[in-house]
Structure formats: structure tokens, C-alpha cells
Amino acid sequence: MTYKDEILRLMTQPEQPNALYYHCSAVIDPEKGLQWSVQTQWCGYADERPRREIRKGCLYHGEAQRNWLHEAGYPALLINDELDLKYFYLLGGNALILQELAEKRFAHHIEPTVCLRESGGLGFASADSLSKTQLxxxxxxxxxxxxxxxxxxxxxxxxxxxxxxxxxxxxxxxxxxxxxxxxxxxxxxxxxxxxxxxxxxxxxxxxxxxxxxxxYPNVAFTYLEDIKRYQAWIKSQMEAVT
Ligand SMILES: [Zn+2]
Ligand SMILES: [Zn+2]
Structure with a gap:
């Protein structure tokens, strides 16, 4: 199987029966650098002032979410095992990652965290990832x-x-x-x-x-560019170690 065949396989392979998936993405934003993120949902408020949201990773039906992303123009991979995950690391972009695999590999992105609203109102950022001046x-x-x-x-x-x-x-x-x-x-x-x-x-x-x-330019418009930047970055990382 060639590299392209593998990508095609991940873009079309079926979800595992009765399993749920997290929606993750890896891109390089020209201003913010490497952005590794998981779609989250509200799960409560933190006991502090100002009142801040607590959010945790959101679970999806893998195929349905992947198809929705494809229709919206965002290629997405469906990740069922460790080998699939390696391809996602190499490619970046969007992926639906099997629940137990994601929980094993990057629990800290999924666990409930205190979050702030990203400027522009598009998403959320964990308070841990922000600077003192932003907070x-x-x-x-x-x-x-x-x-x-x-x-x-x-x-x-x-x-x-x-x-x-x-x-x-x-x-x-x-x-x-x-x-x-x-x-x-x-x-x-x-x-x-x-x-x-x-x-x-x-x-x-x-x-x-x-x-x-x-x-400020809308993230959606630069999204595919951000994936290309991620791929270039991975390539340079790999060249540095070999
Ligand atoms: Zn004001
Ligand atoms: Zn005025």
C-alpha cells in the first residue's frame, strides 16, 4: 500500500461497532504556532472569580462526524488504532480518534479543564495554555x-x-x-x-x-494552509532526527 492509499483508507474506513470518537485537529497557525486541539463541550463552571467554564472532550459518532466534515470541505481521517494514529501525526488536519485510544494517548486534552473564550468567539482555549497578560x-x-x-x-x-x-x-x-x-x-x-x-x-x-x-483573517479561510504548514513542520522535524 502506498502512502496515498493509506490516506484514502483512513478517509473512508468504517467506524468500530458501538464505539465513539473524539474530534481532534493539528495545524500550524501563522500567529499562534502549533495548534493541537480537541472539540469540547461545556460541563460546568469553575469555583472562581470571574466565573469560568469547565469543558471536556466531546464524543461523536465517527463516520457521521467525518462525513459532515467532508461535506464542509475539511478532509478528516478516522483513527481506529496506533498505526492509524501515526498517520494522523504525519498528516495533521482533522481526525476522529477512537475514544479509548485518545484517552490513553492524550488524556490531558480530553479531561475537564478551565477554559476561556477564544477571541472572535470561535472556540475555547484552556487557561493553562494562556499567558498572564491574556488572563x-x-x-x-x-x-x-x-x-x-x-x-x-x-x-x-x-x-x-x-x-x-x-x-x-x-x-x-x-x-x-x-x-x-x-x-x-x-x-x-x-x-x-x-x-x-x-x-x-x-x-x-x-x-x-x-x-x-x-x-483578523478568519481561521476557516486559512485552514488548509495551516495543515500544509503543519506537514512542512513535521517534515523538518523528521529531517532533523534522521
Ligand atoms: Zn467594556
Ligand atoms: Zn463613541
């Missing part, structure tokens, strides 16, 4: 300056700037509120004047989340 409420001076500069020192709702209106006071606001699991990073922070900020009702306005989304 704290107030942005650092550098982050604040970056946000103000990106937004041209203008309120992103009314467009007023202190350069033209002396009474304008600019605030840096969390699009996904910090108290609701939003991160303190440029992708989740937006410039507002005091008046618009005070008048923001409700405090989490999805229009602002979407506005920030437009300022």
Missing part, C-alpha cells in the same frame, strides 16, 4: 497602545477621535467581556469613547465581536 483584566500598556493604533485612535462605534473633539476620552473595551471568559489580547479588545462605552447595552455586543473578526 488578567487590565491590558498592559503595550497591548493598549497596539489596540489604539490599530483603531486609528477613534471610537469604533461613533468614529470620534480626541484629535478633533477635546472631550473625547478613549477606552479599550473587551468585545467578549472578561467576566464571561473573554481574553485580554488585541484580538478581543476594541477602542470606544467613554460615551459609547457607557451606553453599550448589553455590554457584550456581537457587532463589536464581528467587527474585530473582520480585522
Amino acid at each position: 488578567q483584566h487590565a491590558p498592559t500598556k503595550t497591548v493598549r497602545m497596539e489596540v489604539l493604533t490599530r483603531d486609528g485612535r477613534r471610537c469604533q462605534i461613533c468614529g470620534r477621535s480626541p484629535a478633533y473633539y477635546v472631550d473625547v476620552e478613549l477606552h479599550v473595551h473587551h468585545a467578549i467581556p472578561w467576566g464571561k471568559g473573554g481574553m485580554t489580547e488585541v484580538q478581543n479588545l476594541i477602542t470606544l469613547c467613554k460615551t459609547c462605552h457607557d451606553g453599550l447595552e448589553p455590554h457584550c455586543d456581537m457587532d463589536l465581536v464581528n467587527l474585530l473578526h473582520e480585522k
Whole structure:
């Protein structure tokens, strides 16, 4: 069997009877580097302030989820054993991994973990994987300056700037509120004047989340590129050891 045949086999092989699968992915994001993730589901709240979600790996019917991914344009492998898993490590992208195999190999990605919301509202990141500045409420001076500069020192709702209106006071606001699991990073922070900020009702306005989304390229569009980057990275790793 050639390498291509193996890939085709993993993209079409049947699921094991009465088994469930975790949906995992491995890509390289140009900004964040290696992203190894598991689709999770809400399973409670952590006993801390601000209140943060606890999430755990979500189980799927392997074939159904794989077919759904194929229809959505995301190639996915169905992984039943250790050999299949090796191919996934080499290829990256999406995979449905047999429950017991995943629990044996990467339990820490599946176990319940405290999570924050990824900026843009697409997914979740475990609190362990984040930096102190992303977790704290107030942005650092550098982050604040970056946000103000990106937004041209203008309120992103009314467009007023202190350069033209002396009474304008600019605030840096969390699009996904910090108290609701939003991160303190440029992708989740937006410039507002005091008046618009005070008048923001409700405090989490999805229009602002979407506005920030437009300022940063959508992950979905670069997804296939991210898989290619992963494959190139694996190749360089292998060349380094041989
Ligand atoms: Zn304003
Ligand atoms: Zn705010």
C-alpha cells in the first residue's frame, strides 16, 4: 500500500461497532504556532472569580462526524488504532480518534479543564495554555497602545477621535467581556469613547465581536494552509532526527 492509499483508507474506513470518537485537529497557525486541539463541550463552571467554564472532550459518532466534515470541505481521517494514529501525526488536519485510544494517548486534552473564550468567539482555549497578560483584566500598556493604533485612535462605534473633539476620552473595551471568559489580547479588545462605552447595552455586543473578526483573517479561510504548514513542520522535524 502506498502512502496515498493509506490516506484514502483512513478517509473512508468504517467506524468500530458501538464505539465513539473524539474530534481532534493539528495545524500550524501563522500567529499562534502549533495548534493541537480537541472539540469540547461545556460541563460546568469553575469555583472562581470571574466565573469560568469547565469543558471536556466531546464524543461523536465517527463516520457521521467525518462525513459532515467532508461535506464542509475539511478532509478528516478516522483513527481506529496506533498505526492509524501515526498517520494522523504525519498528516495533521482533522481526525476522529477512537475514544479509548485518545484517552490513553492524550488524556490531558480530553479531561475537564478551565477554559476561556477564544477571541472572535470561535472556540475555547484552556487557561493553562494562556499567558498572564491574556488572563488578567487590565491590558498592559503595550497591548493598549497596539489596540489604539490599530483603531486609528477613534471610537469604533461613533468614529470620534480626541484629535478633533477635546472631550473625547478613549477606552479599550473587551468585545467578549472578561467576566464571561473573554481574553485580554488585541484580538478581543476594541477602542470606544467613554460615551459609547457607557451606553453599550448589553455590554457584550456581537457587532463589536464581528467587527474585530473582520480585522483578523478568519481561521476557516486559512485552514488548509495551516495543515500544509503543519506537514512542512513535521517534515523538518523528521529531517532533523534522521
Ligand atoms: Zn463613541
Ligand atoms: Zn467594556
